[in-house]
Amino acid sequence: MRNIAIILIIALAAFVLLGMANSNRRVLSGWRGPVGAGEASVANAAAAPAQALVGVAQPQGRGFDAALVPSGNPLRAAHTVITQGYGVGTHAPASVWGAIDLALDSDGDGKADPEGTWNQPVYATHAGRVTLTRESWPAGNHIWVTNEQYRTGYAHLAGFAVSDGQWVNPGDLIGYIGSTGMSSGPHLDYQVWVWRDGRWVNQNPLDYIQRMGE
Ligand SMILES: [Zn+2]
Structure with a gap:
C-alpha cells in the first residue's frame, strides 16, 4: 500500500514536470515565431526592386539563367542620382573606363547628398564570384563580381561585406559606399x-539598370 502511494507521487511529479517542460516549449516557439517572420520581412525589403531605376533581366533562350545577367540598380534606392554619366569625364574612353557614378539624393532636391550617401549599402546586381582589391588606384576598395558571361565592378567602397572568392547572388549585400x-x-x-x-567588352550600365517599358 505504501509502495503504491510512492509510485503515485512519483507519477504525479513526472506528470507535472512534463507539463512544465511542454509549456516552456510553447513559450519558446511563440517567441521564435515573430523573430523568424521579422527576418523574412527584412530580407524581402532588401530584395525589393528600386522604384526609380528598375532593371529586368533579359531572357536569352533555352536554359538561360537570368541571375547571371546584371539587372537593376546596385544601390536599390529610389532616390539614386547619376553624378557622372557613361563615357564622359573620367569615364572616357568608354571602352576602358566606361562606368556610371551613382549617389543618393536623400532630401529629394535632385542633387547628390554626401551625408546620405556615405556607407550606404551596395548590392550585387547578378550572380558571380567576388574578387576584392583593397586600396587600389584609381578604384580604391574595389569589387569585381564575375561569372562566365558578365562582370560588374563596384569602386571607391568604404568597406566590404563579402570575402574574396565568395559566390554572391543578385541582391546580396557586398559593400558600402565610400570615397x-x-x-x-x-x-x-x-x-x-x-x-x-x-574578351571583356564594356557596356553602358544604364542599359542594364533601366529597361523601360518591359
Ligand atoms: Zn566613376
Whole structure:
C-alpha cells in the first residue's frame, strides 16, 4: 500500500514536470515565431526592386539563367542620382573606363547628398564570384563580381561585406559606399562588362539598370 502511494507521487511529479517542460516549449516557439517572420520581412525589403531605376533581366533562350545577367540598380534606392554619366569625364574612353557614378539624393532636391550617401549599402546586381582589391588606384576598395558571361565592378567602397572568392547572388549585400581611391566624394562607380569574342567588352550600365517599358 505504501509502495503504491510512492509510485503515485512519483507519477504525479513526472506528470507535472512534463507539463512544465511542454509549456516552456510553447513559450519558446511563440517567441521564435515573430523573430523568424521579422527576418523574412527584412530580407524581402532588401530584395525589393528600386522604384526609380528598375532593371529586368533579359531572357536569352533555352536554359538561360537570368541571375547571371546584371539587372537593376546596385544601390536599390529610389532616390539614386547619376553624378557622372557613361563615357564622359573620367569615364572616357568608354571602352576602358566606361562606368556610371551613382549617389543618393536623400532630401529629394535632385542633387547628390554626401551625408546620405556615405556607407550606404551596395548590392550585387547578378550572380558571380567576388574578387576584392583593397586600396587600389584609381578604384580604391574595389569589387569585381564575375561569372562566365558578365562582370560588374563596384569602386571607391568604404568597406566590404563579402570575402574574396565568395559566390554572391543578385541582391546580396557586398559593400558600402565610400570615397576611396581617385574620388572627390562618396559615390559608387559601377561598371558592366560582357564576355564577347574572347574578351571583356564594356557596356553602358544604364542599359542594364533601366529597361523601360518591359
Ligand atoms: Zn566613376
